[in-house]
Structure formats: C-alpha cells, structure tokens
Amino acid sequence: GENVEQHPSTLSVQEGDSAVIKCTYSDSASNYFPWYKQELGKGPQLIIDIRSNVGEKKDQRIAVTLNKTAKHFSLHITETQPEDSAVYFCAARGSNFGNEKLTFGTGTRLTIIP
C-alpha cells in the first residue's frame, strides 16, 4: 500500500518568513495530494490540494508543488502569520478505482514566532 513520509516533525519560523513542509510517497500511481491544517482542539481542515497532472498550485499565501518523478510534494507558506501556527498533514491517494482512502503523513507542528 501507499506510504507517506513527512518532514520535519516540528518547524519554528519567525513571523513574516516562509515555511516549507515536505512529503514523499511510495505509490507512483497516486494522483491526488491534499494538505490539511489542524488547529488546537479541532479536526483537520483541507487547505489546498493538487492533482497529479499539475506541477504547482497557489492560493494566496500557500502553495503546493508536486514532483511526480521524484515522488515528492511540498507545502509552502509565505509571509507567515501567528494564525498559521498549527499541525499540518500531507496525504496521498492512489488511482485505483474504488480506492477512496487517503494515506496521511505523520504531521508537522508549525510554530510562528512573533
């Protein structure tokens, strides 16, 4: 099955700087890669996703890049703000018909230092 590795496990950045979180996946047939943000006391919330036929996607201060050859994808947050502090999870889904499951990384705790 799919295996997703996520690094780093913790990340601290100064407010205003950029943050990058990286994930690798094992199944070359995976075709959908979402990112989730989990704030304290809440469930994870989808913040951005990318399909395998796209190399990069942006939404305001966040962007995701995908390198299918290397089987890795990354989350980029620019101009970080205190409200970006949270745990972030990457995930991947295979392309097999009926395979609706997401496999998640182990999470990155991002702390924005004021």
Add this chain to the structure above:
Amino acid sequence: DVKVTQSSRYLVKRTGEKVFLECVQDMDHENMFWYRQDPGLGLRLIYFSYDVKMKEKGDIPEGYSVSREKKERFSLILESASTNQTSMYLCASSLVGSFYGYTFGSGTRLTVV
C-alpha cells in the same frame, strides 16, 4: 455550513467497557472513515465505509468494529476497551471520486482507565 458531527468531545471509560463513538454527516457523502490520531504516528485508518451496511478494514482494525445502518451515520465500536485505545478519534466523510478531500469532525478524545 456542511458538517461532520461527533457526538462526544471527551469520553472517559473503564477497561472492559463497550464503547460507542457516533459520527453523523449532513452532506449526503457516500464515504465515511474512522481514524485514530496519536502523537508521532499521524492519522491511522481504522475502518471505512463506501455505502450503507458496507465496511472495510483499514490499517489498524483490531479491537474495533463499525456499523453503518444509515448513510449519514457511522459508528465506531470498541467491544472491550483497553488502555492502549486511549487516543483521539476522528471521523471523516467524502464524496466518491479520486479528487475529493475529506471533511473531518472535531474529534473525540477517549481516555480508557
């Protein structure tokens, strides 16, 4: 606003008790999932369901069962709770299809004493 609602935010149960965790979604989603979240281990899939009365094992089904009698409701059952089942439990739902993400509930933090 679309929602996945988990019936309890916090639960404390005794070892050996039968525990029911309830999840309801109002989005008419076909797929529903139960995950367990532990520090350093991320989100691990316990069971999932593609349709009413249908269930499939995830990665860590041992000690758990599920029930889906109605499309909107997916229950996780701990037949005989043990201390190693102390964890955060997250329910999620999604539409059918490769490019749909999940909508998660807020989680149930279960402590087994």
